[in-house]
Amino acid sequence: MSRRATILAALTAAALPALLPGLAAAQDFAITNATVGTGDGSAPIEHGTVVVRAGKVVAAGAGVAVPAGMQSVDGTGKWVTPGLFSAVTDLGLWDVEGVPNSNDTEADKSPFNAALDVTPAINPASEHIAVSREGGVTRASVAPVNGDSIFAGQGALIDLRAGSDAVNLPRAFQFVQLGEAGAKLAGGSRVAAHVALRSALREARELAAAPTAARSSDALLTRADAAALAPVIDGRQPLYVGVERAADIRSVLALKSEFPKLNLVLVGATEGWLVASQIAAAKVPVIAMPLRDLPASFESLAATQSNVGRMKKAGVKVGIGMFAGSNQPRYAPQQAGNLVALNKLPGAAGLTWGEALAAITSVPAEISGMGGKEGVLAPGAVGDVVIWDGDPLELSSAPVEVYIDGIKQPLDNHQSRLKQRYKSLDRTYLPKAYDW
């Protein structure tokens, strides 16, 4: 059947809301007899049930009764998890990464830095969002990339619901880059980066204390940038710090002695395992790329795939993230699964299956301030539910249904349309351009 015939048939069946997902309402439904991974770190539950009502999870687990009259989906042979939470991504900020006009991740010629706010730039219709949704990603924290300052600006929390405005929480965090990249941005050394950071925070503190007073003539930040850092100083807005080397991590933790209310999150932390106990003691969470195992630079000489497992064992709250560029958000399950594989290797530190799923669902949600609300199948959490055709961490598995806020999502996108068009190469009667 051609695509148009399919659409006509669908219209005849009065399925218009399904074609226009923005109009779709949350469904009340239950998924029964599935293997359920709740995302809270526990092992998968066989023959489990998940109940969603009015866009929220009502119950999930074994021995859950399906309310009378509720629509039920048979989950036999399927797995069910919360929607994936993609931490520190560029989702919605580019269409083609290498085409500058379509890429809003960084602004290296802007006079502003900390004041930059990704919110108005996020494009919910981006193919990258549609492709990630098909991969089971339902929520994300979107971060800008540094232009010509150590401050990249403010990131936002988004959902990936079709027809949504995307942004749930604007200005959710500030991002500052230290380490080698920060040194380069600050004028050439880590020394300069730390002075720039502390000086900026002091300027912000002065402005916050006397918002209408004239600023000193040697202020380096624009007023907008200094004002943007005020919520960072008093801990209302988390400060995400890009950093890799063990010594650099210690320097970041030391910032708290001058700015005690800083709400820090480490991003990267490739050598985090070397200072895991200090990170744990400081109660600073980490968002990491779990499979880095090369000395890609002189700040990641100790890189190992056991980094996440070792930090976790030391008591650090650590989530998987940094899905930017070719590191696509839909790769999260594969990366999590690789950490489970480490358990079979002597000397390596991996995660249990439950911990690995949590590292791409509840943990990044908690780090983003959405603990208990997103990334978990628990009463009261958003109705973001993914039904998989197998173990979600396994390479052969993929989502078969994705719900966001209890609304079943369309899984079509540019890629799926291409695959439909080219499944047959027959061009005998008309060019491929007529096949849609």
Place this chain on the structure above:
Amino acid sequence: MRVSPALRRWSSTLVLGAALALGATGADAKKQDKKAAPIVADPYPSTYKSYPGTPTALVGATVYDGRGGRIDNGIVLFRDGKLQAVGGADMPIPEGYARIDGTGKFVTPGVIDIHSHLGVYPSPGVEALADGNEMTSPTTPDVWAEHSVWPQDPGFTRALANGGVTSLQILPGSGNLIGGRAVTLKNVPSITVQGMKFPGAPYSLKMACGENPKRVYGEKGQKPSTRMGNFSVDRQAWIDARQYMDGDHAERDLGNDTLEGVLKGEILVQNHCYRADEMAQVIDMSKEMGYKVTAFHHAVEAYKIADLLRENDICVAVWADWYGFKMEAYDGIPENAALLANAGTCVVIHSDDENGIQRLNQEAAKAQADGRRIGIDIPDAKVIGWFTYNAAKTMGIGERTGSLEAGKMADVVLWNGNPLSVYSRPEKVWIDGALMFDALDARRRPVSDFELGQPGEGDVK
């Protein structure tokens, strides 16, 4: 900087290229020396010799032979660097073989990556070691990747331990239309590149079409700045090469030596190319100029012309699902490999990445599953060939390695589970019958000179 590795390499090479003044091309350089050097057939010969091994019998594992065969509860015998026999449980095991119990485990040929830049863009990724793109002229057939490879790149050890990689082809980058000669290596630690060179492997020429060359030279205000410029420069290079080939060779020209090798069919062509329309143009150019494209690499749109590629006997080396990072990658789809295989086109899974090379088996498994969901069912045993035999064949070493057949090099991986599962890793890796990695023995984990005395030396990685 949170930029993807591919894009980072691309942009950093741009900066590097811009910083360099336009130097003498190979052709210019040779004119300074009228007296031609004598042609030596193999001037940088391999000094690799297989390391000592124990006659070994892998017993009771599921065996994938790399050419589509599968033996449950199989036996693999190797000694003196060569595979002796591969068979079922009833095959007799001669005396003198050390038995390794493979129950619950899997055996495959050593993994082979046809597209790597290990050594030429090594870790650490500092400018002082970035030697993969000679972007001073759009055609540099005169440069050889082996003269850039840094054998101490720790990436080789990760490819071995986590990826089971036993052979790999190191290519120049894609900044140039004609990037230079690639080199095929055995993945053994070595002080010298010669100590890694795969004995007798044919050379390949790296070519590139599309965005990269026209951007690199267009930004310098130089030809090519367009795709038509790309073709013009390529075609003229082939015309000049043929004239050289037909001449008396009184004046040696390094670049034309290489192109002549291609025209004579002695040197393979590995062509970076993304778009279907552009691959079709390259095929016509190869016919016009009288050479053969061995494989298109990256080829994210190959699924649109799977039939054309099959008819022209061209292999396709692809990622599982990269897309969108540049304009010519916008139409990449995860079903690419499966659609190609279904059309009867030869498929290779490649990495082009120091991390991806550690998981070629996983990329193949993803591509297989993406096919299954559109009704294309490719057996596991055939998918194993995507990162073993098909790669070897496309690199011209398929008669020597890439499959488990008596008489071939004993390049073998014992996996601790199904290699198409995310939960499996190489447990032991043999190269020419020598145990080069053992996950159960920390002393069989190579540590490059660079990592000695550094944080994490000898760690599991």
